[in-house]
Amino acid sequence: MKKKIFILFSFSLLYCDESILSSLKQKEFDIDYKKSEVESKKLRDSWINPINMSYIKTKNDQYGLNSETKSFKISIDQPIFKSGGIYFAIKYADANKEFSKLSIKEREKELIAKALDLLYKYYKTKLMIEKQKLLIENAKIDVLRKKEQYLSGFLDSSFLDQAILNKNQQELKLLELQDSLNEIYKNFKNISDKEPDNIKLPHFTIINKDEYLEKNIAIKKYKEDEKVKKYFKNMTIARYLPSFSLTASYNEIENKAALFMPSGKESYKEYGFKITMPLFDINSFRNIESTKLDFLKSKILKIDNKREELNRYEITLKKIKILDKKINLAKEDIKLYSSLLQDTKSRYEAGEKTIYDVDTLKNSLDNRKIDIKIYEIEKQENLLEIYKRVVNG
Known part of the structure; x- marks a missing residue:
């Protein structure tokens, strides 16, 4: 059942992928995919030699004769057996094609993830601004309370100064958050045509470990790289x-006023075969040994990368569990603040508490509610690290 849920979820994300990037960024990736396809076809057919054509015209005035020779030739020299080299060249091209496609997909997912990360940061910063405004309200209430206590002679002026300083610091922090929001907005618009306020935040759910490893782009890349090296x-x-x-050629020769042969025109064909093999190359064993070492290294890198991805997955789960604990703590605080607020309202109506006490507790309650929303976004930011590393569907 979990797997079905994830597949449906992936299709909704695919829609998000196609819409969140700017049209220019998407066109860049479309061109990259097309170029990759062309390059892979070139590589796959590189073992097929071209058909060559040559035309030569020469004039010679030796011995006082004005002789002229024209020659036309079409030839081909096509290997049809290279001790497995042709087969491996085709397999190499196929593996290289998959590696190239995965590399482009990886870059595309990274950019999509960057846009989504900025989107999460944008909404989180807006929540932090909302929260900061509540903190400022409480700080203002504290200043009013300290002012009344100071004027009544119950507090020293240093307590009032401290309350005013705290209010000013909270207001400065609000300005910093608003500046951060503008910076995030600018960075988002650099890679997307959309307005962040008009985009519904995507909701990611965790996939199981086996699915993560199976769909992981980096692991797939290292597998294809191993094939390429092999x-x-x-x-x-x-x-x-x-x-x-196999070799073949078609030849036409035309002579005019030649010294040793009469003028005329002739054509003929040649065809045959040839067997070639290098007898000595001082670097042959070194070249082979170098490619063997590259192949062995690719096997090690594949195993090492799988280990890294597994660690990444497990660390992400731990981070999410910690955020779940923070959410539970915030919910407990909300219950406590709700109870205190209810009691304080009753005491305020009875004249035992001030409106400052009611407003302070209400702001603190609303603050913890915002904290839960922030923690939920932070969970999505962590899950984004998983999403951007897997192939959809």
């Missing part, structure tokens, strides 16, 4: 083994 190693070995090629 096939390149085999291609390198094949370079130093026998190769069988």
Whole structure:
């Protein structure tokens, strides 16, 4: 059941992916995908040699003769067997194609995640501004209370000064938060055409560990890189083994006033085969050994990357559990503040408490409610680290 929920969820995210990036950013990625496709086709067919054409025209005035020769030739020299080299070249191209596509997808997901992260920060900062305004209200209430107590002779002026200083600090912090909100807005608009206030925040849910490892882009990339290194190693070995090629050509030659042969025109065909093999290359064993080492390294990197991704997944879960605990603590505080507020209102009506006490407790209650919203956004920010590393669907 969990898996079905995640798949449906992924499709909703796919819609978000396609809409959150600016049209120019999306066009860049579309071009990258198309170029990757073209480059992979070039690589896949690189073992097919071109058909060559040549035309030569020469004039010669040796011995006082004005001779002229024209020659036209179409030729091909096509290997059809390279001790497995052709097969490995095709497999190498296929693996390289997948690696390239995953690399582009990884960059695209990173940019989408950056936009979403800025979106979360934007909404979180707005909540922090709302919370800061409540703190300022409480600080103002504290100043009024301290002022009354000072004028009544119950407090020293230092307590009033401290309350005023705290109010000023809270107001300065509000200005800093508003400045941060403007900066976040600017950075978001650099990569998106959307207005952050008009976008509904996506809601991520955790997937299980096996799904995360199976859909992980980085792990898929390292698997394809291992294939790329493996096939390149085999291609390198094949370079130093026998190769069988078919050769063919069509020739036309036209002579005018030649010294040793009469003027005329002739055409003929040539076809055959050839077998080639390098007999000695001082770097052959070094080249092969180098590709073998690259292949071995790719296997180690694949295993090491899987370990890193597993650690990332487990750390994210721990962070989410801590945020859940913070949410539970905030809920307990809300219950306490609600009870105190109710009691304080009753005492205020009885003349035992002031309106300052009621307003202070109400602001503190609202503050803790905002804290829960902030913690929920922080949970989504952590889950975003999981989302951006997996392939949708």
